[in-house]
Amino acid sequence: EPEVTQTPSHQVTQMGQEVILRCVPISNHLYFYWYRQILGQKVEFLVSFYNNEISEKSEIFDDQFSVERPDGSNFTLKIRSTKLEDSAMYFCASNREGASEAFFGQGTRLTVV
Amino acid sequence: AQSVTQLGSHVSVSEGALVLLRCNYSSSVPPYLFWYVQYPNQGLQLLLKYTSAATLVKGINGFEAEFKKSETSFHLTKPSAHMSDAAEYFCAVSEGTAGNKLTFGGGTRVLVKP
Secondary structure (H helix, E strand, O other), X not given: OOOOEEEOOEEEEOXXXXXXXXXXXXXXXXXXXXXXXXXXXXXXXXXXXXXXXXXXXXXXXXXXXXXXXXXXXXXXXXXXXXXXXXXXXEEEEEEOOOOOOOEEOOOEEEEEO | OOEEEEEOOEEEEEOOOOEEEEEEEEOOOOOEEEEEEEOOOXXXXXXXXXXXXXXXXXXXXXXXXXXXXXXXXXXXXXXXXXXXXXXXXXXXXXXXXXXXXXXXXXXXXXXXXX
């Protein structure tokens, strides 16, 4: 069964460093998302991406964040200069055209120290 | 703006007992509603969805949910809990089909006692 895959599963980084979280959405999906879940809090929407551009972003998604689809399969989230409060589980998700349900990856646990 | 409220951050049920997880939403447009489950150290898996068809929706693993517009609710039930149902459950709402973000509730962690 097709699935969304995310790498790495865990990432520890020092404050101020750049990180790139990687996702491979399901191959025939066209809509891509990043969400995050800070420990003990809700899953929060960060950004949606369609047709090679951001379609919507939340207030959380400030200038420190960027997304990219560098090739036909990968979808990345970059955090330019990490802060302690960026520590969270980051989920990638994707939808196919016309479908309401999003499929989620296993998540990347980011720890900023 | 949309929002989701899940009553009870933790629910404890005995094996074989009814599981009832409550979800209330607010939405300015007819909502699409979802329940996702997260098992330990795993991602979010779709349990079921409501997209304006039948108000009683059946999902995987014996779960079902009923959309009640008058109560703005979408409660999740399972008649008989199994040990494998121990997980965290998230209710979510979106404004439509693909391309629309999900807004999640706070989650309810289910503990199943033998």
